[in-house]
Amino acid sequence: MDFRKTFDRIPDQFDKWRPRYCDELFKDIIEYANIGPGKSVLEIGPGTGQATEPFLKTGCDYLAIELGEHFVDFTKKxxxxxxxxxxxxxxxxxxDFGERKFDLVFSAATIQWIPEEIGFPKVFNLLKNGGALAMFMTYTDEKTSNGSLYDEIQKVYDEHFHVETKYTCSLNYDNVVNYGFVDLNYRDWKKTRIYNADEYVEYLSGTQVEHITLQEPYKSNFNNGVREAVIHAGNRIILDDTIALYLTRKP
Structure with missing residues (x-):
């Protein structure tokens, strides 16, 4: 199964529940790449645009490339x-981007869908000399702050979460230096989200690729089981987020 257009099925739900990034992240990228009027920026796979507007506001020449037709319509509006x-x-x-070159190429949790031997060399060739690549994403810890609730939810997964195809996309971001990039640095920020049972089920159903493709009767049984577990734990689940940013540049 090709998961790449899974989220494109549900643009409104995805836009509502996808975690947002922080202002500090955008500030660091814009300063690192010196983005403003007269600079060219490429976003790989904007989805519904959680990371788009801060760059538009700089006055740069912004281009996005997006595989999902519904996402394209959504972001145009x-x-x-x-x-x-x-x-x-x-x-x-x-x-084919032709002869076009960019001062910044960035990915908000999308470049991991592209094999590194394709993605990293292509980005390198698309960048101007001295141009920057920014890769960022949110890692969520659902275990640390939830105690026994986490264990109860894992039991629901064991009993009801049966998908036809497992999501296996991954990327070692540090490998970017093997493709000619230099000055690789990492930074992160911490945030916390708190959901009730219904919100948490909606979040899972709208932002997690395997959950979206889960078929009946597993889908309803899984959602009901998770909802009941959260309700029994006080109708509250805490998600501890790490917003991670990798910055690097073409010499």
Whole structure:
């Protein structure tokens, strides 16, 4: 199964529940890459645009490449008032950018879908000399703050979570230095989210690729089991987020 367009099925739900990034992250990227008017920026797979607007507001020449047709329509409506917003509906892996070069290429939890031997060299070639690559994502710890609730939810997974295809995409971001990039540095920020039972089920159903593809009767049984577990634990679950950022540049 090709999971790459899974979220495109549910753009409104995805946009509502996808965790947001922090202002500090955008500030660091914009300063690192010196982005502003006259600079060119490429976003790989913006989805519904959780990371898009801070870059548009700099006045840069912004281009997004997005595989999902519904996501393209969604972001056109969301950012259509920005004259510097441009988006193309295509596959980054095969799209021909011609002679165009960028001062910044960035990925908000998307580049891990691309094999590193394809993604890293292509980004390197798309960047101007001295141009920057920013890769960021949110890692969520659902265990530390929830005690026995975490164990109860794992029991629901064991009993009801049976998917046809496992999600196996992963990327070692440190490997970027093997493709000519330099000045790799990492930084992160901590945030906490608190959901009730219904919110947590909606979050899982709208942002986790395997949960979206879960078939009946497993889907209903799983959702009901998770909902009951959270309700019995006081109708409250705490998610501890780490917003992680990798910055590097082309010499």
């Amino acid at each position: 969301k950012f259509g008032t920005y004259e510097n917003f441009h988006i193309v509906n295509d596959d980054f892996e095969t799209h």
